[in-house]
Amino acid sequence: MSRQIPDRLQSPLSRFLRSWEALLLCVFIAVFVINSYASPYFLNAWNLSDATFNFTEKALIAFAMAMLIIAGDIDLSVASILALASTAMGLVMAAGHGTPVIVVTGLVTGLLCGAVNGVLVAGLGLPSIVVTIGTMSLFRGISYIVLGDQAFNGYPSDFAWFGQGYVVWVISFELVLFTFCAIGFGILLHCTSFGRTVFAIGNNPTAALFSGIRVARVRFILFLLTGVMSGLAAVCLTSRLGSTRPSIAMGWELEVVTMVVLGGVSILGGSGSIPGVVLAAFIMGVVTFGFGLLNVPGIVMSIFLGLLLIGVIALPRLIRRR
Amino acid sequence: MGLLKQREVLLALAILVMTIGIAVRFPAFVAPRNLASVFNDTAPLMILVIGQMMVILTKCIDLSVAATLALCGMVAALLNGLGFPLPLIVFCAVALGAVLGAVNGVLVWKVGMPSIVVTLGTMTIYRGIVFLLTNGKWINAHEMTPAFKSLPREMILGLPVMSWIAIALIAGFAVVLTRTPLGRAFYAVGNNPHAAVYAGLDVGRTQAVAFVISGALAGLVGYLWVARYAVAYVDIAAGFELDVVAACVIGGISIAGGVGTLAGAMLGAVFLGVIKNALPVIDISPFWQMAISGSAILLAVAFNASRGRAKGRLILRREDTP
Numbered sequence: 001m002s003r004q005i006p007d008r009l010q011s012p013l014s015r016f017l018r019s020w021e022a023l024l025l026c027v028f029i030a031v032f033v034i035n036s037y038a039s040p041y042f043l044n045a046w047n048l049s050d051a052t053f054n055f056t057e058k059a060l061i062a063f064a065m066a067m068l069i070i071a072g073d074i075d076l077s078v079a080s081i082l083a084l085a086s087t088a089m090g091l092v093m094a095a096g097h098g099t100p101v102i103v104v105t106g107l108v109t110g111l112l113c114g115a116v117n118g119v120l121v122a123g124l125g126l127p128s129i130v131v132t133i134g135t136m137s138l139f140r141g142i143s144y145i146v147l148g149d150q151a152f153n154g155y156p157s158d159f160a161w162f163g164q165g166y167v168v169w170v171i172s173f174e175l176v177l178f179t180f181c182a183i184g185f186g187i188l189l190h191c192t193s194f195g196r197t198v199f200a201i202g203n204n205p206t207a208a209l210f211s212g213i214r215v216a217r218v219r220f221i222l223f224l225l226t227g228v229m230s231g232l233a234a235v236c237l238t239s240r241l242g243s244t245r246p247s248i249a250m251g252w253e254l255e256v257v258t259m260v261v262l263g264g265v266s267i268l269g270g271s272g273s274i275p276g277v278v279l280a281a282f283i284m285g286v287v288t289f290g291f292g293l294l295n296v297p298g299i300v301m302s303i304f305l306g307l308l309l310i311g312v313i314a315l316p317r318l319i320r321r322r
Numbered sequence: 323m324g325l326l327k328q329r330e331v332l333l334a335l336a337i338l339v340m341t342i343g344i345a346v347r348f349p350a351f352v353a354p355r356n357l358a359s360v361f362n363d364t365a366p367l368m369i370l371v372i373g374q375m376m377v378i379l380t381k382c383i384d385l386s387v388a389a390t391l392a393l394c395g396m397v398a399a400l401l402n403g404l405g406f407p408l409p410l411i412v413f414c415a416v417a418l419g420a421v422l423g424a425v426n427g428v429l430v431w432k433v434g435m436p437s438i439v440v441t442l443g444t445m446t447i448y449r450g451i452v453f454l455l456t457n458g459k460w461i462n463a464h465e466m467t468p469a470f471k472s473l474p475r476e477m478i479l480g481l482p483v484m485s486w487i488a489i490a491l492i493a494g495f496a497v498v499l500t501r502t503p504l505g506r507a508f509y510a511v512g513n514n515p516h517a518a519v520y521a522g523l524d525v526g527r528t529q530a531v532a533f534v535i536s537g538a539l540a541g542l543v544g545y546l547w548v549a550r551y552a553v554a555y556v557d558i559a560a561g562f563e564l565d566v567v568a569a570c571v572i573g574g575i576s577i578a579g580g581v582g583t584l585a586g587a588m589l590g591a592v593f594l595g596v597i598k599n600a601l602p603v604i605d606i607s608p609f610w611q612m613a614i615s616g617s618a619i620l621l622a623v624a625f626n627a628s629r630g631r632a633k634g635r636l637i638l639r640r641e642d643t644p
Contacts (some may be wrong), residue, residue: 074438120620126627129383129438130577133567134619141613148609246609254442267436297458299556303450309442314433 020264024279031283035290042293049170051289053240055259056174057233058252059281062259063185064229066277068222069260071187072202072269073128075117075223078230079252080139083235085109090152090244099159106238107231110287114227118220136253143246147232174236174321176284178281181229188273198222202269258309259284329574329626333589337596351603358481364595365488366543368588371573372495373536375587377389378570379508380529381515381579382430382437387540388562389448390422394453394544399461399554400571402470411470415545416538423447423537427530437529453556455499463552466493484546491539496584508532512579568615569594572622593618 015057016022035042042048061078068075088109089102097105120131146184165173189195197218200208209215238244261281265272291301345352371385377384394415401411422444429440463471474484499505510518512529518525548554575582575588594615601608 064461108531120624124624124627126623127577130571130623131620133571134616134623137564137568137612137616137619139616141610141616144609144612147608148607200526254446257442267439297453299450299453299458302446303454306443306446306450310429310435310440310447313435313439314429317435 021273021279022277024262024264024276024283028279028283028286031286032291035286035293038290039293042290045170047289047293049166049172049175052172052175052178054288055281055285056172056178057236057240058256058259058284059178059277060181060233060236061226061229061252061256062263062277062281063181063274064222064226065196065256065271066260066265066274067185067189068226068265069196069257069265069267070202070269070272071198071219071222072205073121073219073222074132074257074267075226076129076132076253076257077113077117077136077139078226078256079249080136081110081113081227081230082234082237082249082252083143083246084113084139085231086238086244086248087146087152087246089234089238091102091146093155093159094152095150099156102159103162103235104156106235107228110227110229110231110234112227113230114224115220118223121223122216122219138299140246143248144281147244147246153242155239155242159239160242161239163236163238163242174240177232177236181232182274182278189274194218194221199270202271204270255284255305258305262309262312330583330586330589333573333586333593335591337589340593340596342582344604348603358485360368360595360599361592362482362485363599364591365561366485366547367565367569368488368503368591368597369491369539369546370536370562371587371591372491372584373532373539374566375485375570375573375575375582375584376495376508376532377437377536378575378577379512379528379579379582380525380532381512382529382532383441383567384423384426384533384536385438385441385563385567386422386426386445387536387566388559389445389546390419390537390540391454391547391562392556392558392560393422393452393455394419394541395548395558396455396461396544396554396556398470398545399466399548400455403461408469408473412542412545413625415541417541419541419544420534420538423540424530426537427533430533431526431530433527437533444542449556449560456556461548461554466549466552471549471552474546475565484550487542487546492584492588496593499584504528504531509580509581512581514580526541565594565615568619571619572629574622575617576624576626590622636641 061082065075065078085106087104090104092102117132118127120126120135121128162173167173167176189198197208197213198210200213201215201218205215233249237249241248259280260272260277261267262283263272263277265277268278287304287308288301291304341352350356370391374384374387397418398411398415401414402408406414426437426440426444429435429444430437470476474482474487476483478486497505499508507518507523507528510523511525512522515525547558551558570582570587570591571577571590572593573582573587575587575590597614597618598611601611601614
């Protein structure tokens with residue numbers, strides 16, 4: 001059998017039309033149109049603005065997680081990092097510190113947790129899935145030790161701005177943060193040499209090592225980044241809820257991974273894009289919000305998301321087999 | 323010295339030291355009756371670990387065990403309400419578990435999806451179906467027949483039936499894993515899938531079989547769990563899949579597949595069981611349990627890796643010196 005090599009490359013437009021992102025865009029438009037027919041309350045600027053809160057915090061973590069998964073690792077401890085960062089912020093708040101210290105504490109706690117994961121995975125060479133299952137218990141476990149069945153309340157009123165504030169009209173602070181992080185991570189992954197090394201490591205870590213990439217260091221940095229973004233999500237979520245419980249963000253790691261995988265990132269590493277993750281975030285947000293308007297209980301939405309996850313990954317594989 | 327190097331022996335010693343340490347201050351903990359109750363309490367974990375271990379041996383992971391358990395337990399409770407005879411209920415629970423496991427297995431085998439994605443998806447789907455079955459209502463003790471509730475607690479020769487079931491399954495699967503072609507196939511497939519193919523093994527099919535067994539065992543535990551605690555609700559055993567994976571990791575089952583023994587996995591389960599039962603005795607808040615099992619996972623995986631690494635370095639050094 002002879003292989004044909006095309007003498008004309010696909011035009012950028014036709015390449016886009018065949019891409020995963022184009023499919024996601026179609027799904028997003030379809031869900032959006034169906035929702036606006038299904039409920040009269042859907043097409044309302046304030047309601048749609050509310051809907052963005054469904055995904056902004058998760059998406060902040062998903063951007064970093066996408067890079068981590070592209071590099072062939074995974075971090076299942078992100079929700080626990082969020083819980084621990086939130087607990088640390090609560091402790092600082094209870095000690096009487098103001099908003100700047102609280103925010104910095106959240107970010108630094110996230111960074112330290114990421115460093116713990118990074119040292120264990122990149123430093124000691126342990127498998128990331130086992131390590132982060134362990135730290136997932138450990139980090140949330142520390143929150144439980146500190147808080148038990150108690151909760152931190154009474155955050156200062158100016159702290160509420162991060163999760164509840166609006167920059168202009170219906171554009172919330174979280175949405176602006178989401179946009180900036182999306183652009184930042186998009187540039188980092190797709191337009192810098194660091195981003196290329198992430199893809200290289202995910203495709204073949206040994207080859208990457210032999211081409212002079214400091215693999216362990218890049219993986220460590222990615223864990224740090226995931227930790228910080230979890231800390232940032234902790235700031236937003238804690239500010240939005242105005243309280244900290246040890247069960248905060250329980251199960252988010254699965255939703256974040258679903259978002260990343262739905263966004264077209266290969267769970268085996270080596271391929272994926274930030275625009276895909278952004279679209280996946282919007283789809284998940286619109287689906288959850290639309291179901292919410294139709295009074296569908298949360299657990300039924302999770303069935304739908306589970307089916308979406310499996311369907312979206314199974315379909316291309318089944319089609320390719322034909 | 324050779325004996326001390328075996329992981330199972332070390333783990334058994336660790337459990338022994340821990341138990342003696344507790345016994346010094348609280349002699350009642352090591353009374354035969356209490357030890358039997360600790361064992362009985364750990365029996366569901368041990369049964370699930372048997373199945374999970376086989377899945378992990380074949381390079382997969384089953385995160386849906388707890389959800390399968392919940393769904394089968396709920397179905398068992400519903401069938402009991404419809405007046406089905408007890409043997410048929412148990413059969414249905416096991417069969418349903420096997421079917422749910424087969425869904426995972428077929429998606430991994432025939433569609434070629436990574437097991438972590440498949441079981442992340444089915445975990446939320448199965449848990450959601452539990453909700454749909456009853457609309458979120460609980461099935462309480464007074465809605466169950468006495469025979470349904472008493473079976474796991476029936477005493478034979480001083481031990482409850484649940485303990486005997488665990489013992490029988492451990493003995494049975496010890497034979498399967500070491501003395502049957504299927505058991506050896508699990509190890510072969512996980513150790514080196516390519517070599518397994520050349521040896522005439524169907525890798526995907528073997529993985530699917532492991533998922534079916536894991537599901538069937540989860541189905542059985544579903545009935546036992548609901549009957550023992552005499553209540554069925556949506557969140558039964560929520561998060562228990564992590565305990566199951568943790569027990570495997572602590573017991574020396576390598577997440578990379580192909581390595582580990584049933585004895586080790588069982589000791590891993592006993593280790594977690596002793597900790598869980600000892601915490602209330604030594605008057606430490608149960609909120610510590612999560613952090614302790616997290617630390618145990620990290621220590622175990624670091625320990626296992628430090629023993630495996632020496633071999634890897636030797637090969638590299640030999641390559642360096644021609």
